[in-house]
Amino acid sequence: MNIMLLGxxxxxxxxxxxxxxxxxxxxxxxxGDILRKAVADQTPLGLEAKRHxxxxxxxxxEVVIGLVQDRITQPDALERGVLFDGFPRTIPQADAxxxxxxESGLALDAVVSVEVDPEAIVARxxxxxxxxxxxxxFNVATDGDFAVCTECGGEVYQRDDDTEATVRKRLAAYDEQxxxxxxxxxxxxxxxxxxxxxxxxxxxxxxSEILHDLA
Ligand code: AMP
Numbered sequence: 389m390n391i392m393l394l395g396x397x398x399x400x401x402x403x404x405x406x407x408x409x410x411x412x413x414x415x416x417x418x419x420g421d422i423l424r425k426a427v428a429d430q431t432p433l434g435l436e437a438k439r440h441x442x443x444x445x446x447x448x449x450e451v452v453i454g455l456v457q458d459r460i461t462q463p464d465a466l467e468r469g470v471l472f473d474g475f476p477r478t479i480p481q482a483d484a485x486x487x488x489x490x491e492s493g494l495a496l497d498a499v500v501s502v503e504v505d506p507e508a509i510v511a512r513x514x515x516x517x518x519x520x521x522x523x524x525x526f527n528v529a530t531d532g533d534f535a536v537c538t539e540c541g542g543e544v545y546q547r548d549d550d551t552e553a554t555v556r557k558r559l560a561a562y563d564e565q566x567x568x569x570x571x572x573x574x575x576x577x578x579x580x581x582x583x584x585x586x587x588x589x590x591x592x593x594x595x596s597e598i599l600h601d602l603a
Contacts, residue, residue: 389414389603390494392472394569395502397558398513399584400591402525404502405473407592412599415465419452419475421523422459424547441549444557446477446565453484460488472496477566486576498602499573500595502584506559513555517544 391414393401402418409416423441426434433451440447456475459465476482489495504512515529521542526534534544549558573579582594 389469389497389599390472390489391469391599392476392496392499392573393474393502394499394566394573395584396504396506396509396562396566397555398509398516399502399504400512400588401473401502402518402523403588404592404595405471406524407588408471408595408599411596412469412471412603414469414471415459415462416473417456417459417465417470417475418473419447419455419477420473422455423447423452442554444549444554444561446561449478449480449484452477453481453488456481456485457488461492466492466494476569477561479565479568479572482569482572482576496573496577498578498580498598499569500598501570501573501579501581502591502595503581504584508585509559510552510555513550514552516550517546519544 389412391408393405393408395401405416405418408414423434423437427438427441428434433455436451437447452475460470472485476485485496511529512527515527517526517528517534518524519526519537519540519542521537522540524537524539526544536542537544549555570579580598582591582598584591
């Protein structure tokens with residue numbers, strides 16, 4: 389099964405992705421996580437990506453498409469299926485993903501769009517913290533403010549691009565580019581919509597039901 393989670397920044401994709409891969413055994417492919425690792429490791433790719441990420445813009449299509457092509461042809465991805473989180477974000481990326489999956493005789497089985505009221509997003513993102521070790525996501529408003537991760541003891545930090553000014557630019561990138569994938573997948577794929585304005589557990593219950601019906 390190959391699934392994509394679609395949603396604005398702060399819609400809860402990362403939180404839901406962790407639960408989905410745990411239950412369904414999919415490989416979690418988050419282009420944001422791959423890019424943040426490249427930035428932390430100061431690779432040439434990371435240095436190129438950082439400029440765009442710090443500005444709240446998108447990293448060029450050819451860069452992310454190359455990363456994804458490499459990952460989806462690894463044996464574990466072919467065997468277990470992939471959960472795409474934060475990719476594709478543009479129509480050219482969506483076209484490239486369709487073509488790359490087709491080369492392996494695969495397709496996206498479902499796109500799950502997590503929809504959240506825009507007013508709630510800035511508050512959610514500025515309250516977000518993440519573990520540098522295992523990637524677990526916390527919300528200081530609902531979980532409390534931890535310095536170390538409750539799962540792995542890693543350092544809990546605030547992403548550089550989770551400031552209010554950058555969030556507004558990321559939301560603009562979503563509106564201008566990524567939101568166009570909703571009509572795209574309604575026409576070219578199997579699109580499901582879930583209400584993301586609920587607790588993570590309630591959102592997950594809806595997603596899990598959709599994926600069980602597909603499996
Ligand atoms: P995320 O963790 O998914 O919110 O991604 C963080 C940042 O990484 C985004 O604001 C973009 O700058 C960059 N990024 C992640 N995924 C993509 C993608 N599929 N296309 C372009 N840029 C991306």
